Every structure is written in C-alpha cells, then in structure tokens.
Amino acid sequence: MNQTPIQFYPSGTLVALVGNPNCGKTALFNLLTGSRQKVANYAGVTVERKEGSYELKDGKKLRILDLPGTYSLYPRSPDEKVTCDVLAGKARGEKKPDWVICVVNATNLRRGLRLVLGVKSMGLPIVVAVNMMDVAARRGIHIDLDALSKELGLPVVSTVGVKADGARGLEHTLNGLATLKPSTNAPSMVDELDQSQSDQARVRTILHNIKLDDAVPHLPTDQLDKVFLHPLWGSLVLAVVLFLVFQAVFSWASAPMDLIEKLTSLTGEWVGSILPEGIIKSFVVDGLIAGLGGVIVFLPQIIILFFFILLLEESGYLPRAALLLDRLMGSVGLSGRSFIPLLSSFACAIPGIMAARTIPNSRDRLVTILIAPLMTCSARLPVYALLIGAFIPQKTVFYGVELQGIVLFVLYFAGIFAAFSVAWVLKQFGQHKHTRTLMMELPDYHWPNVRNLAIGLWQRVEIFMRRVGGIILTLTIVMWFLASFPNAPDGATGTAIEYSFAGTLGRWLNVLFAPIGFNWQISIALVPGLAAREVLVSSLATVYALSSGDDGGALMPIIAQQWSMATALSLLAWFVFAPQCLSTLATIKRETGGWKMPLIAAGYLFALAYLASFITYRVALSFGF
Ligand SMILES: Nc1nc2c(ncn2[C@@H]2O[C@H](COP(=O)(O)OP(=O)(O)OP(=O)(O)O)[C@@H](O)[C@H]2O)c(=O)[nH]1
Numbered sequence: 001m002n003q004t005p006i007q008f009y010p011s012g013t014l015v016a017l018v019g020n021p022n023c024g025k026t027a028l029f030n031l032l033t034g035s036r037q038k039v040a041n042y043a044g045v046t047v048e049r050k051e052g053s054y055e056l057k058d059g060k061k062l063r064i065l066d067l068p069g070t071y072s073l074y075p076r077s078p079d080e081k082v083t084c085d086v087l088a089g090k091a092r093g094e095k096k097p098d099w100v101i102c103v104v105n106a107t108n109l110r111r112g113l114r115l116v117l118g119v120k121s122m123g124l125p126i127v128v129a130v131n132m133m134d135v136a137a138r139r140g141i142h143i144d145l146d147a148l149s150k151e152l153g154l155p156v157v158s159t160v161g162v163k164a165d166g167a168r169g170l171e172h173t174l175n176g177l178a179t180l181k182p183s184t185n186a187p188s189m190v191d192e193l194d195q196s197q198s199d200q201a202r203v204r205t206i207l208h209n210i211k212l213d214d215a216v217p218h219l220p221t222d223q224l225d226k227v228f229l230h231p232l233w234g235s236l237v238l239a240v241v242l243f244l245v246f247q248a249v250f251s252w253a254s255a256p257m258d259l260i261e262k263l264t265s266l267t268g269e270w271v272g273s274i275l276p277e278g279i280i281k282s283f284v285v286d287g288l289i290a291g292l293g294g295v296i297v298f299l300p301q302i303i304i305l306f307f308f309i310l311l312l313e314e315s316g317y318l319p320r321a322a323l324l325l326d327r328l329m330g331s332v333g334l335s336g337r338s339f340i341p342l343l344s345s346f347a348c349a350i351p352g353i354m355a356a357r358t359i360p361n362s363r364d365r366l367v368t369i370l371i372a373p374l375m376t377c378s379a380r381l382p383v384y385a386l387l388i389g390a391f392i393p394q395k396t397v398f399y400g401v402e403l404q405g406i407v408l409f410v411l412y413f414a415g416i417f418a419a420f421s422v423a424w425v426l427k428q429f430g431q432h433k434h435t436r437t438l439m440m441e442l443p444d445y446h447w448p449n450v451r452n453l454a455i456g457l458w459q460r461v462e463i464f465m466r467r468v469g470g471i472i473l474t475l476t477i478v479m480w481f482l483a484s485f486p487n488a489p490d491g492a493t494g495t496a497i498e499y500s501f502a503g504t505l506g507r508w509l510n511v512l513f514a515p516i517g518f519n520w521q522i523s524i525a526l527v528p529g530l531a532a533r534e535v536l537v538s539s540l541a542t543v544y545a546l547s548s549g550d551d552g553g554a555l556m557p558i559i560a561q562q563w564s565m566a567t568a569l570s571l572l573a574w575f576v577f578a579p580q581c582l583s584t585l586a587t588i589k590r591e592t593g594g595w596k597m598p599l600i601a602a603g604y605l606f607a608l609a610y611l612a613s614f615i616t617y618r619v620a621l622s623f624g625f
C-alpha cells in the first residue's frame with residue numbers, strides 16, 4: 001500500500017527572499033523584519049534559512065524567509081541546495097513559498113535577471129526588488145523600472161538595503177499582494193543547459209530593450225584592485241594589515257583593561273571588607289568577582305579584534321585576500337574557497353564550520369571543517385592575553401612595534417601554519433591531487449556602514465557578556481565549589497584547596513599533564529575549559545584566589561611569580577591546538593552527519609596539542625627557562 005506522509009506547515013503567507021550572493025537579501029530581510037542577521041560584503045554570508053515576520057497594515061503577518069544566495073537553480077554547494085529546495089517545495093516542514101521576492105543587484109542586472117527568469121519558469125509568483133539603487137545612481141546607471149517590469153511581466157520595485165527607509169517601495173508592494181495578480185505560468189522542466197542558454201538570450205534582449213546593454217562604467221574598484229590583487233604589493237598589504245590588527249589588540253586595549261582590572265580588584269576589596277569572614281565571602285570574592293573579573297578584563301581586546309574583522313568584512317577586501325592566498329592554499333590541497341570559512345573561525349569555529357557549506361567540492365569541505373578548529377577563536381584570546389601579559393615583557397621592539405603584539409601575531413600564525421600543515425598531510429592521503437581554479441565573485445569596495453559596524457560590535461559584546469553571565473558564571477560557581485569542599489582535615493599542613501575535590505582531581509590529572517609542564521591547578525582548570533575555553537582563565541583565577549587568601553588579587557602577577565616560563569610557553573602551545581571544545585565537536589557532527597569526523601578531529605587535535613606542548617616544554621627547559 002502506498003502511504004503519503006501528511007505534512008503540517010505553519011500557517012500564513014510565506015514570502016522567500018531569493019537572489020545572487022551578496023545582492024543585499026539579508027539587508028532587506030533585516031529592514032523588513034527588524035532582525036539583525038549578519039550582513040557583509042562577500043558572497044556566502046547566509047548559509048541557512050532564517051525566518052522573520054512582517055506585519056501588514058491590516059494587521060496580518062507575512063512569514064519572510066531569508067535564504068542563502070544562489071547563481072542558478074541547479075545547486076552546486078550545500079548552501080545553494082537550501083535555497084533550491086525551498087523554491088521547489090522540497091524543504092522539510094515547509095510549503096512552497098506563496099511569493100518570491102527576487103532581489104537583483106542594480107549594478108549587475110545581467111546575472112540577477114537570469115535567476116529571475118529561472119524562478120519564473122518554476123511557476124512561482126514573483127516581485128522583483130532592484131537593490132543597490134544608490135550605487136547604480138552614483139555610477140550613472142539609470143534603470144527604467146516600468147520598462148523592466150513590462151519586459152519581465154512582473155512587478156518591479158527599487159530598494160536600498162542600507163537606508164532605513166530603503167525598503168518602502170517593497171513594503172508598499174507587500175501590502176498590495178492580495179490585490180496583485182501573480183503571473184501564473186506552468187512550471188517548465190527543461191534541461192539545465194537549454195534553460196541557461198535560452199535565459200541568457202532572453203536577458204540580452206531585455207537589457208537591449210531597456211537600453212542597458214552597453215558600457216560598463218570604469219570603476220574605482222578596478223584601480224584599487226591593481227594594488228590589492230598585485231602578487232607582490234597585494235601580499236605586502238595583507239601582511240601589514242594583519243600585523244597592525246594584532247598590534248592594536250594589545251596597544252589600544254591596555255588602558256581600558258587596566259581600568260577593568262582596577263575596578264575588579266577595588267570591588268573585591270570593598271565587598272571583602274563589608275562581608276564577614278566565611279563561606280559567603282569566599283564565594284563572592286574568590287568565586288564570582290575573581291572568576292568573572294578575570295575574564296571580563298579581556299573584553300576590550302575582543303572588541304578591538306572584531307572591529308577590524310568587521311571592517312574587513314564590510315569593505316569587500318576579504319574575497320581579495322582569498323584570491324591572493326589561493327595559490328598558497330592550492331599547494332596544500334585547499335582552494336581559496338576555504339578562506340572565508342577559515343577566517344570566520346577566528347571569531348569562533350562554529351560559524352566557520354557552517355560557512356564551509358559554501359564549498360561545492362565535498363572533499364575540500366571536509367578538510368576545511370577538520371582544520372577550522374585550528375584557527376584561533378576569540379575564546380582563546382583571553383588565555384593568550386593572560387599568558388603574554390604575565391610572561392612577555394612590555395617593551396617596544398622598534399618604531400612603536402610592541403613585543404607582546406608580535407608574540408600574539410606569532411601565535412595566530414602558528415594556528416594557521418598548523419592548519420595548512422594538516423591540510424597538506426590530508427592531501428597526501430586523498431586521491432584528488434589535481435589543482436582547482438577558483439571562481440569567486442569580487443564585490444565592489446565600499447565604505448563600511450557605521451551603523452552596521454556599531455550593530456556588529458554590539459552583538460559581539462552581547463555574545464561575550466551572555467557567555468560570561470551563562471556558561472562561564474555557571475562553571476565558575478562549580479569550580480569554586482569543587483575547590484572549596486571538602487575542608488582540609490584537622491592538622492593538615494598544606495593549603496585547604498589541596499584537600500578539596502578540585503585539588504584531588506587536579507593531582508590525578510596531573511599524572512597525564514606533568515610531562516608537558518602543567519601543574520595541578522592548570523590540569524584541573526582544563527576540565528571546565530571543555531565547555532568554554534575562556535573558563536580556563538576564570539577557573540585559574542578562582543583556584544589562585546582561594547589559595548592566596550587575598551581579596552581580589554589580579555591573576556597575572558600571581559602566575560608570573562609561580563609558574564616557570566617553560567610552563568607558560570607549553571600552555572600557549574597547547575592552546576594553539578586546544579582540542580577541548582565540545583560545541584565545536586557537536587557542530588562537526590551535525591555538519592558531517594556522524595560521529596566519525598568529530599572523533600577524528602578530537603583525536604588529532606589532542607595528539608598534536610600534547611606533542612607541541614611536550615616539545616615546547618622540553619626545549620624551553622633545555623634553554624634554562
Ligand atoms: N550601497 C548599498 N549597499 C548595500 C545595499 N544592500 C546591501 N548592501 C551591502 O551589500 C553587502 C551584502 O549584503 P547582504 O545583505 O549580506 O547580501 P546577501 O544577499 O544577504 O548575501 P549572501 O547572504 O552572501 O547571499 C553588505 O555589505 C551590505 O551592507 C544597498 O542597497 N546599497
């Protein structure tokens with residue numbers, strides 16, 4: 001007997017935003033729905049479907065879908081497949097859209113219209129939004145929207161995704177959808193090649209009829225690219241840009257960090273002076289204030305790092321960097337396509353691993369996913385900053401270049417180097433050793449939108465503070481508990497913490513970690529670090545605050561005094577690989593559909609971390625550190 005599954009869909013009119021990558025779909029989605037999805041100037045920012053709602057003037061709500069960009073309706077990568085499935089009504093738990101807003105870039109109608117014709121041939125009702133009209137106007141491109149509408153036989157509106165009122169025309173049309181008669185062609189099923197050829201010819205005729213088929217204006221972008229894409233000058237610019245970012249992370253952040261540190265220690269002293277001696281005081285001062293303060297102090301550095309990342313994302317420079325590095329990446333078996341997923345991993349490996357959906361070749365995608373955790377995520381920054389601050393002297397090497405910034409740069413670079421080495425090793429195992437050519441869209445450069453930049457930074461602050469208030473707070477409390485109980489037995493000679501659960505567990509773990517120079521305090525702090533890497537810092541702060549007995553002493557001077565340089569270097573080497581992040585492993589499982597890859601990732605990262613720390617520690621000891 002044949003059974004047809006019954007599907008239940010959420011009710012309401014469904015409107016999907018569809019268009020080429022980077023044409024401004026998400027910018028329009030944010031304007032319509034008031035959401036704050038990520039917008040950036042490169043192709044492949046959105047990799048999964050996002051839903052929002054738009055309230056019509058009559059109070060009814062439209063469900064709006066933001067989708068990954070696509071060049072055609074024949075998907076070549078997992079992110080394009082998401083869009084094509086939604087349009088074909090094949091997405092699980094989702095009906096076919098009632099309306100499609102086809103977003104086209106006003107400065108590149110040729111490609112945008114090809115997709116519009118493709119969607120039209122599927123028989124879906126369409127509204128065409130010609131976006132980036134401001135850029136077109138600046139370039140002297142005049143688009144006759146009425147003529148275009150007649151040629152296409154579809155409603156056409158103009159939009160500007162970066163202006164607060166840039167979606168007015170579109171909103172007006174959405175409010176009139178009920179009265180709008182959708183063009184109802186029957187879906188046509190044609191071979192991909194035939195379809196594409198006939199669409200191309202049709203687009204040529206349309207552009208000719210609306211008098212837009214000539215002259216592409218000369219652009220400032222081309223002039224800039226002469227330098228930025230030049231093999232020598234371009235690489236030099238890239239190296240200088242990255243170097244300056246890491247310098248700024250240390251030199252700009254020192255004043256606000258000092259301030260936060262002072263505030264934390266003053267709060268600790270003040271609270272310590274008003275609370276009576278005992279368990280509550282220990283919990284508040286050694287647990288909460290020392291633990292959380294120990295992590296919050298790194299917020300300025302995180303903000304500065306993200307300021308630069310957002311600046312690079314918005315300007316349109318990133319795909320250029322990908323192109324420049326394509327040859328280098330090709331030599332280790334990757335393509336420039338992996339650049340953006342890897343770069344996103346500097347924020348956190350999770351969005352980085354998800355961004356790998358834009359990679360069409362499945363082997364490249366898998367390798368990118370496996371090496372993404374080697375990029376230095378922002379959760380590692382507090383650990384690096386703590387150790388660098390404690391062990392690397394604050395001195396200028398030459399002309400304002402700080403030694404601490406150089407060390408940070410070297411650590412980030414070590415992660416990249418390790419990732420490339422692993423990719424190279426994997427290339428030796430693979431059968432596909434051929435080189436691929438990179439086809440990548442280069443967007444126009446534009447000045448970063450200040451509002452977008454501010455929103456992006458604020459979101460990072462929110463994410464960080466949510467981590468501090470959530471997982472870090474929870475684990476700090478757990479750590480304080482483990483380090484405070486049970487009490488030391490009568491007649492004990494050591495400090496109380498040595499007899500606690502944490503002390504005992506730390507000493508067990510230390511059997512494993514002593515050969516690489518970690519003491520028991522580090523060994524125990526690595527455990528809650530499995531959930532969030534910054535917790536290593538808050539846990540150390542709590543453990544040392546409990547050991548020292550002072551009120552709110554800063555962690556940095558304590559470890560500078562108690563650890564050897566060899567131990568610090570070994571811990572830095574460990575964190576280049578930092579195998580312990582459960583959420584990253586869970587994401588790898590989800591994206592690869594099984595346990596095999598996350599287990600391989602965890603295994604190889606752990607082995608490399610141990611090996612790197614062992615070598616670092618032994619070499620450092622032999623130099624007498
Ligand atoms: N000047 C100008 N810039 C725009 C406009 N709309 C979007 N942008 C910018 O264009 C870039 C791409 O915008 P997104 O909304 O991320 O594009 P998208 O279509 O969602 O891209 P993908 O998710 O990668 O497919 C961003 O830098 C936006 O700030 C516009 O109308 N005018």
Ligand SMILES: [Mg+2]
Pocket residue numbers: 025026027038045046067068069
């Ligand atoms: Mg998008």
